[in-house]
Amino acid sequence: MKTLQLTNRMNYSVTSIPNAFLDKYMPSANGEFVKVYLYLLRRLNDGGDVSICGIADILNHTEKDVIRALKYWEQQGLISLNITPRRELAGITLLSIPETDESATAEDILLSSYMEEQPEAENGLNAAADTYSSSFAEENIPAPVQDEADIPVAAAPQKHVYTPSELDKFKKQDDISTLLYVAERYIGKTLSSTDVNTILYIYDELKFTTELIEYLIEYCVGNNHRSLRYIEKVALSWAEEGIKDVKQAKASTESFVNACYPVLKAFGLNGRNPGKSEKDYIIKWTNSYGFSMDIIIDACNRTIQTIHQPSFDYADSILTSWNKKGVHRLDDIKKLDAEYSRRKEKKASSEHKTARGTAPANTFNDFSQRTYDYDALEKKILANR
Numbered sequence: 001m002k003t004l005q006l007t008n009r010m011n012y013s014v015t016s017i018p019n020a021f022l023d024k025y026m027p028s029a030n031g032e033f034v035k036v037y038l039y040l041l042r043r044l045n046d047g048g049d050v051s052i053c054g055i056a057d058i059l060n061h062t063e064k065d066v067i068r069a070l071k072y073w074e075q076q077g078l079i080s081l082n083i084t085p086r087r088e089l090a091g092i093t094l095l096s097i098p099e100t101d102e103s104a105t106a107e108d109i110l111l112s113s114y115m116e117e118q119p120e121a122e123n124g125l126n127a128a129a130d131t132y133s134s135s136f137a138e139e140n141i142p143a144p145v146q147d148e149a150d151i152p153v154a155a156a157p158q159k160h161v162y163t164p165s166e167l168d169k170f171k172k173q174d175d176i177s178t179l180l181y182v183a184e185r186y187i188g189k190t191l192s193s194t195d196v197n198t199i200l201y202i203y204d205e206l207k208f209t210t211e212l213i214e215y216l217i218e219y220c221v222g223n224n225h226r227s228l229r230y231i232e233k234v235a236l237s238w239a240e241e242g243i244k245d246v247k248q249a250k251a252s253t254e255s256f257v258n259a260c261y262p263v264l265k266a267f268g269l270n271g272r273n274p275g276k277s278e279k280d281y282i283i284k285w286t287n288s289y290g291f292s293m294d295i296i297i298d299a300c301n302r303t304i305q306t307i308h309q310p311s312f313d314y315a316d317s318i319l320t321s322w323n324k325k326g327v328h329r330l331d332d333i334k335k336l337d338a339e340y341s342r343r344k345e346k347k348a349s350s351e352h353k354t355a356r357g358t359a360p361a362n363t364f365n366d367f368s369q370r371t372y373d374y375d376a377l378e379k380k381i382l383a384n385r
Contacts, residue, residue, distance in 0.1 A: 015042045020097040025076060035059050036069035037078065040094060050092070075275060157205040162197050170200055179203070179210045186221045187228070198228045202235045215246045219253060262293055266300035267310035281312045289323045294330055 043050050056063045073079045082091040170176045202208050220231045243249050260274050299318040
């Protein structure tokens with residue numbers, strides 16, 4: 001194929017777009033989400049004052065679309081949403097695009113995005129998506145107050161940078177010394193002071209046991225993820241889920257692999273991993289409803305066919321209906337489909353008959369018909385010749 005040469009003759013102000021965004025994030029992102037991120041970059045050069053309704057008006061989006069885009073880019077680690085204690089969106093911070101290890105695979109990049117999810121902002125924005133209106137002031141975009149049960153867990157402890165003396169003190173503990181040795185064996189390199197600091201943060205601040213940290217490292221390395229930064233993100237995710245021991249960690253990882261990936265694939269969401277609310281849906285479908293994965297995938301496929309976009313809410317409405325109707329197998333769904341088709345045909349037939357019965361009369365024949373004696377007419381004509 002012929003190579004095309006690009007020539008630059010632009011002579012006006014420009015907005016700088018990181019190459020890492022174009023190479024790593026843009027190809028797998030929804031086009032509407034990309035537009036929101038690019039608009040944020042553009043507005044950053046003009047002072048950075050934006051609003052949800054303002055972005056929606058400029059890009060011809062709905063405010064829900066803008067909120068979904070902001071949540072997506074926060075999950076990817078490109079922005080940070082500043083949420084006040086009153087659950088108000090106070091600001092948007094654009095972050096440097098995180099670097100990945102040179103040895104990282106495409107799967108590493110994909111999975112690491114899940115670990116950068118911020119459930120605090122997500123819960124507030126989920127509620128706000130249904131209530132935002134263009135009448136809100138640009139400088140103050142409130143979200144509804146949540147019940148105490150709905151308030152997300154507190155943010156992870158701030159990462160402490162340990163001094164050399166503190167590091168030496170930890171290394172003198174037998175269990176920590178053994179843990180660091182095991183980590184080096186799994187990761188395949190001598191740990192730097194930054195690496196040791198990360199492991200101690202997981203142990204000392206996140207309160208993971210040494211056994212849980214060993215399993216954490218084993219799990220990540222077993223899936224070809226040797227970056228301590230990635231391992232830390234997995235640890236933060238487990239801490240959010242309340243995982244305290246190896247048994248809980250195994251249950252969580254097995255549930256994630258066996259349930260989340262097939263659902264994402266059915267929805268065509270190849271550029272990201274599920275958020276907390278989406279994982280809650282999957283747990284609900286598999287644990288509460290007890291549906292097998294083939295039934296869940298069928299609901300996802302019907303969602304795409306009906307509304308032409310992935311929607312966990314819409315799929316949940318389908319699966320909730322099936323649960324109420326006692327669906328346990330795909331054959332049960334086929335019976336429901338057949339019953340629906342019969343009702344639909346019966347309704348169409350009834351409407352057709354009603355339409356025919358009430359149709360206006362044909363006025364062309366609505367008059368008295370004349371009768372003639374053709375033999376007498378013939379004789380009369382012959383007599384007049």
